[in-house]
Amino acid sequence: IVFYPTQVDHFSFANPDTFLLRYLVNDTYFKDGGPIFFYTGNEGDIEGFVKNTGLLMEMAPRFGAMVIFAEHRYYGQSMPYGEESFKDPAHLGYLTSTQALADFAVLITRLRKTASGAANSPVFAFGGSYGGMLAAWIRMKYPHLVAGSLASAASIFQYPGITDCEAYSHVATRTFQRSAAGCPGRIRSSWDIIDDLGKTGAGLQNLTSMFRLCERLTADDMPALVDWLVNLWMIYALIDYPYPANFLTPLPAWPVKEACHLIVSNEDVLSGVAAAAKLYFNYTGQTACLDISKPYYGGLAWQYQACTEQIEPICSDGVNDMFPAIPWDLSAFSEACYERWKVRPRPHWAVTEYWGRNISAASNIIFSNGDLDPWSAGCVLKSLSDSLVAIVMEDAAHHLDLRPSNPADPPSVIKARAQEADIIEKWIQEYRAAGL
């Protein structure tokens, strides 16, 4: 575990502050001149990503690679202003992807200067989800520092105007459909039932006890309850891994199948839905009650990013998907962001900064995607050139290829990992041939 100093603001000189960013080094397998496998940390404590990302260490021996996990600013222990980091926009405003990429660029430059045997090491960026987007972007913006990237579940197209906001809901619905044909229909029919119950005191009481909620529901809470359930199903699809895992929460193997089993086998629609919710939140049996106000991931800092530059519209129509009809409403969203954070989203900035759909000028990026993962809707699913390679993994959820190998991994994932390693091998040869 190492910390290095970096600018709070790389792109201006109005703020001269610096802070310490954390990164983890594992040079167990490193051979002089071998590659550096660099995980571009995303929205969470970096140690969580180390646990859930086995691929780098598993590939390291073959390549004699050094493995680095770099933490994203404003997460874990990498706080620009310590406990004041979240105080107000003046302190929190430097939480952006462009600043984080610059942190990583500065770190890579530093590593190649200071780490023994790494002066000529090719660097490969790895990341999943938002970390995968960062891995893709660092190759796009800093290709002199990064010889290539593996961007898993990198939804770089999930921005306003370049991907239909319903696509995400379609994939989530399809994942449930594949687990049990009757499952999406049951979930779809739950919304009216919930809506009706929300109209009476007895109904609210009933909902509160069925979902074993921590706080008694009021009519005002109903939109939040629906939102919480919508997100629950989306998250289920996201982490539909083939073995028991503890990514966002401990769950059994194939959790969507388990959830759908509860939903379909239960005569009462709502009982089934509630049982599936309890499975998610209380698989270990240690959760006393369910809290609908708790975010699923990323916590406060990610909420802020989602309110500023990471505007990834998701909507549903209730017809082609299993969700209620929820349009994407930018102005309401903007109001909520201002209310909460005193900032307004800049919804078009990410497309300007990160090239929209026209990334053909980039090179040496692998985009891997699981076809169960709703985020795949905003990902690169087709290869764009010899060096912009898309891999779609059947029966795989959110960046399953990055996770530690498991006997239950589907063949598509085993194949993808082998292909990824071979491509990196090729890029290393090209790097050496170019004398870089």
Add this chain to the structure above:
Amino acid sequence: IVFYPTQVDHFSFANPDTFLLRYLVNDTYFKDGGPIFFYTGNEGDIEGFVKNTGLLMEMAPRFGAMVIFAEHRYYGQSMPYGEESFKDPAHLGYLTSTQALADFAVLITRLRKTASGAANSPVFAFGGSYGGMLAAWIRMKYPHLVAGSLASAASIFQYPGITDCEAYSHVATRTFQRSAAGCPGRIRSSWDIIDDLGKTGAGLQNLTSMFRLCERLTADDMPALVDWLVNLWMIYALIDYPYPANFLTPLPAWPVKEACHLIVSNEDVLSGVAAAAKLYFNYTGQTACLDISKPYYGGLAWQYQACTEQIEPICSDGVNDMFPAIPWDLSAFSEACYERWKVRPRPHWAVTEYWGRNISAASNIIFSNGDLDPWSAGCVLKSLSDSLVAIVMEDAAHHLDLRPSNPADPPSVIKARAQEADIIEKWIQEYRAAGL
């Protein structure tokens, strides 16, 4: 003349301010779907660049192009904080190249959305000197918005650690040598004479009157006098155009030849040197006296940029060049910057942000260079790939190819302009073939 609103800080949300950036549009020759020729404004009022940059309008009819000249923030009328823009680091700190590139990216996005017939127009960036660097960088950082760039005299390699700081002085000396073989020797011998005169009151008086200085020299002024003269010769080489021009100052054709004629034909070394100085500052005969404290170009805002991210080391050894031995002293430079602006340089940032010498991942950039121009020492002089094309123009000074055509243009420049137009034609065809 149009203004559009843009963020003061594109990369963070700590500062929500916006301001108006100026740009000039000429659509005289524009045909629907034709290209946009976009001048990435550099360190000065944009109207000055319009006058000195004829190439865009001269090429526009052939391509049916719209011509845009966009002003750089903190220059001309594009002041983020009006008259307070230079007040302190908190106001001035947003004067950086990365912010300026983002301004241009936002403007291009906007133009393609709002300008009639421009929705599918390929955009080509043009620029000279620092503007040429911006033209190269905008293609590197925002290739989805810019189909290609003509970067003239773009000294993107003139940064610490990637170009020898003496190279600049060598080229300047060579330019004087080519104008008159005895000229550099005379200039070289002037430094000891000046140094000696600076040691006595009578000598200082003598220098003051010979150079017709506005303020009487003191011993303390001697380093500034030497600095002023060193820069004078460097600037002479820079603007050694083959016809009378008024780029930084009005001068006759081939000013280095004129200056060297005065220097070599004068029996007294110092009289010759002083005559050459007066030629530069008083060619029109309207300057009452010479002011050694006045910067040659860019004014305050450029001084600030040169003190923050645009750290371009220049030095001389007095042996292989015609200058006194002046080492590059970063710490003294940093002190002076802090004294003046309350900021410290970040000398390595530009190499991290703009790829150092390893720009092979870029594409579609023409780097044109005049071989008389000292800045060519930090430019791309050799083609790096089929689409990173270097052109070296014999007998040409600083970005002569961008200037309006003139009967006195050397053949190399006429040829370069034709080659540039043909390459742009090819890029337009590729752009259309890709269906972008």
